Amino acid sequence: MLQAPPAEPGMREEEVDTPALLLDLDAFEHNLDTMAAILAPTGAKLRAHAKTHKSPIIALQQMKRGAIGQCVQKVAEAEALAWGGVPDILVSNEVIAPRKLARLAALSGLAKVAVCADGEHGIAAIESAAEAAGLRMTVLVEIDCGGGRCGVAPGPEAVALAERIAGSRHLIFGGLQSYHGSAQHYRTPAQRQQAIGAAADGTRRTVEQLRQRGLDCAIVGGAGTGTFRNELASGVWNEIQAGSYAFMDADYGRNDDPPPFRQSLFVLAQVMSAPRPGLAVVDAGHKAVAIDSGPPLVHGFPGVTYAGASDEHGTLKAEDPSALPRLGQSVRLVPGHCDPTVDRHDWYVGVRKGRVECLWPVAARGGMA
Amino acid sequence: MLQAPPAEPGMREEEVDTPALLLDLDAFEHNLDTMAAILAPTGAKLRAHAKTHKSPIIALQQMKRGAIGQCVQKVAEAEALAWGGVPDILVSNEVIAPRKLARLAALSGLAKVAVCADGEHGIAAIESAAEAAGLRMTVLVEIDCGGGRCGVAPGPEAVALAERIAGSRHLIFGGLQSYHGSAQHYRTPAQRQQAIGAAADGTRRTVEQLRQRGLDCAIVGGAGTGTFRNELASGVWNEIQAGSYAFMDADYGRNDDPPPFRQSLFVLAQVMSAPRPGLAVVDAGHKAVAIDSGPPLVHGFPGVTYAGASDEHGTLKAEDPSALPRLGQSVRLVPGHCDPTVDRHDWYVGVRKGRVECLWPVAARGGMA
Numbered sequence: 001m002l003q004a005p006p007a008e009p010g011m012r013e014e015e016v017d018t019p020a021l022l023l024d025l026d027a028f029e030h031n032l033d034t035m036a037a038i039l040a041p042t043g044a045k046l047r048a049h050a051k052t053h054k055s056p057i058i059a060l061q062q063m064k065r066g067a068i069g070q071c072v073q074k075v076a077e078a079e080a081l082a083w084g085g086v087p088d089i090l091v092s093n094e095v096i097a098p099r100k101l102a103r104l105a106a107l108s109g110l111a112k113v114a115v116c117a118d119g120e121h122g123i124a125a126i127e128s129a130a131e132a133a134g135l136r137m138t139v140l141v142e143i144d145c146g147g148g149r150c151g152v153a154p155g156p157e158a159v160a161l162a163e164r165i166a167g168s169r170h171l172i173f174g175g176l177q178s179y180h181g182s183a184q185h186y187r188t189p190a191q192r193q194q195a196i197g198a199a200a201d202g203t204r205r206t207v208e209q210l211r212q213r214g215l216d217c218a219i220v221g222g223a224g225t226g227t228f229r230n231e232l233a234s235g236v237w238n239e240i241q242a243g244s245y246a247f248m249d250a251d252y253g254r255n256d257d258p259p260p261f262r263q264s265l266f267v268l269a270q271v272m273s274a275p276r277p278g279l280a281v282v283d284a285g286h287k288a289v290a291i292d293s294g295p296p297l298v299h300g301f302p303g304v305t306y307a308g309a310s311d312e313h314g315t316l317k318a319e320d321p322s323a324l325p326r327l328g329q330s331v332r333l334v335p336g337h338c339d340p341t342v343d344r345h346d347w348y349v350g351v352r353k354g355r356v357e358c359l360w361p362v363a364a365r366g367g368m369a
Numbered sequence: 370m371l372q373a374p375p376a377e378p379g380m381r382e383e384e385v386d387t388p389a390l391l392l393d394l395d396a397f398e399h400n401l402d403t404m405a406a407i408l409a410p411t412g413a414k415l416r417a418h419a420k421t422h423k424s425p426i427i428a429l430q431q432m433k434r435g436a437i438g439q440c441v442q443k444v445a446e447a448e449a450l451a452w453g454g455v456p457d458i459l460v461s462n463e464v465i466a467p468r469k470l471a472r473l474a475a476l477s478g479l480a481k482v483a484v485c486a487d488g489e490h491g492i493a494a495i496e497s498a499a500e501a502a503g504l505r506m507t508v509l510v511e512i513d514c515g516g517g518r519c520g521v522a523p524g525p526e527a528v529a530l531a532e533r534i535a536g537s538r539h540l541i542f543g544g545l546q547s548y549h550g551s552a553q554h555y556r557t558p559a560q561r562q563q564a565i566g567a568a569a570d571g572t573r574r575t576v577e578q579l580r581q582r583g584l585d586c587a588i589v590g591g592a593g594t595g596t597f598r599n600e601l602a603s604g605v606w607n608e609i610q611a612g613s614y615a616f617m618d619a620d621y622g623r624n625d626d627p628p629p630f631r632q633s634l635f636v637l638a639q640v641m642s643a644p645r646p647g648l649a650v651v652d653a654g655h656k657a658v659a660i661d662s663g664p665p666l667v668h669g670f671p672g673v674t675y676a677g678a679s680d681e682h683g684t685l686k687a688e689d690p691s692a693l694p695r696l697g698q699s700v701r702l703v704p705g706h707c708d709p710t711v712d713r714h715d716w717y718v719g720v721r722k723g724r725v726e727c728l729w730p731v732a733a734r735g736g737m738a
């Protein structure tokens with residue numbers, strides 16, 4: 001079930017069992033400090049997204065640097081955080097299943113929790129769960145600010161849902177969830193600016209219409225690592241939900257004017273077969289490193305590409321065969337996409353200056369429900 | 370860490386927490402029986418691949434129907450099987466890391482184990498581990514029979530490695546590993562026949578050259594769900610390593626003349642947002658269902674496609690909006706690729722005739738090292 005950790009404190013990095021999820025602690029802490037420094041002079045706070053890291057240990061490090069809480073996408077993630085001491089958790093997603101809502105309500109003794117709705121069905125389900133648990137649950141209205149996935153249209157539809165929530169004696173209206181997911185990976189600053197500009201217009205208008213009805217938004221939440229500087233500039237959002245900034249990945253690296261963070265997350269792999277010149281096979285396939293946003297990069301080996309992923313193997317190729325890592329050598333892969341890569345692993349192996357410093361469980365890994 | 374199971378025995382399928390890994394037990398048992406019936410009149414035995422199911426419970430059900438053992442790709446998978454009572458395990462892959470080989474040797478008291486090598490580096494590493502553990506380890510030579518990944522060329526190179534193994538007092542030569550991975554998904558029977566025909570030629574030639582040197586192959590292993598009928602017809606292989614046949618997936622379903630098995634594996638998801646006509650959003654994204662071989666199919670909803678996967682969401686679309694499942698409804702998704710989908714989950718939810726019958730842990734999930 002839980003896999004044994006692939007390393008022990010004090011080991012040299014090249015001794016770590018592969019594949020392993022490696023966290024470069026210097027780069028990681030730099031990223032946390034950098035985000036704190038960017039947000040400090042603004043009116044917005046960080047509510048970091050734990051769908052990326054799935055770890056109360058990392059959540060508490062973010063909160064020590066000023067984050068006011070965490071976002072999650074799943075009740076199982078909320079449980080892992082609350083059990084691990086995180087005091088303020090927003091499920092930035094719809095939850096409509098009664099069993100899940102009962103579990104969420106059961107966390108209220110440990111943490112302040114809130115959840116989103118984008119329709120009457122969801123609001124009624126949360127209301128029933130709150131009534132059954134004998135407490136008031138906080139609900140945000142999710143608006144579709146451009147991503148085209150969940151969320152009602154900004155404006156009157158959102159206002160009607162907010163009034164429905166505020167009018168329930170089992171619910172508290174908590175504000176707006178307004179996240180533009182696809183804009184995070186638009187390649188140019190102009191594309192991102194345009195998308196978030198439109199998102200800001202709809203969000204600002206909805207906040208204003210709510211205010212006219214006497215409904216204040218305690219939370220106006222959204223933004224991710226790719227666009228948060230745009231949301232900050234708009235002045236509309238008061239909570240920033242970036243998650244990937246702590247780790248980064250190859251896909252964010254492909255954005256023009258990429259965000260000012262360092263790559264701290266790697267999958268350590270070993271060349272375990274090199275049967276022909278020009279080919280090195282590593283023991284990290286797509287069960288160990290997510291390829292939904294493209295293959296990983298091979299860190300520190302210029303000219304070497306990760307040319308093919310199968311379940312448990314990756315094939316490395318190079319025009320110049322002498323550029324390839326040699327049989328037995330361990331290599332750091334930069335994941336194409338950090339969130340699902342973390343979700344494949346049970347342990348973070350924290351390294352600093354070539355030595356294993358700590359092992360942290362990926363406590364909410366899977367988080368299936 | 371280990372997630373709580375998403376169901377309880379006796380529940381109706383629509384009450385299961387989503388996303389969940391669903392196993393239709395009637396179809397699953399049909400598949401196991403069908404494979405046993407196909408192999409019974411042949412000279413070959415099934416050594417089913419546990420990289421697919423990662424469960425000693427399923428392994429033992431395969432063995433009750435005649436399978437002589439299991440294959441794995443990872444030492445962690447071998448451990449989960451040996452600890453769960455599986456008596457005969459082949460690591461159908463290279464392992465060269467000393468810590469992993471020591472763990473593999475440590476299983477020898479529980480199970481018969483064997484491992485592959487495709488070069489002197491690997492053989493020497495296994496020899497050292499065997500000597501340190503005070504036992505003889507069985508090693509197969511992996512040949513590249515066309516897949517272009519691990520394995521030495523058939524013929525003299527393979528024979529030299531076999532002689533090196535047989536000449537070591539710490540090792541036993543166990544035979545040949547000859548698996549053509551990419552051929553499993555060639556779309557036409559003619560393509561598959563051609564690829565396996567060539568693989569059979571090289572394998573047969575190598576077996577013969579070994580015999581001339583006095584080296585018998587106890588195991589000539591290979592084949593997968595897409596091609597095993599070709600390997601059987603050749604008469605060259607004596608062990609068939611199919612894994613997916615127990616579950617099937619959308620990608621195997623796209624093969625012409627697909628293998629004679631039923632879809633038994635599903636990811637159960639719930640429509641948790643339906644904010645606009647023509648859109649239904651389910652709570653299974655690519656963290657819950659693998660998309661490396663294409664998106665899942667939506668079972669039982671003709672005209673409905675799984676149009677987009679993000680981390681925790683899937684968007685369902687249909688030309689006729691009335692064809693979409695409704696908000697709150699649970700739907701069975703047919704994974705594009707079964708192996709990595711299983712690896713995302715902690716529990717199989719076994720269902721029969723609409724009721725949950727059993728819960729089985731995915732014991733070797735992750736199997737990171």
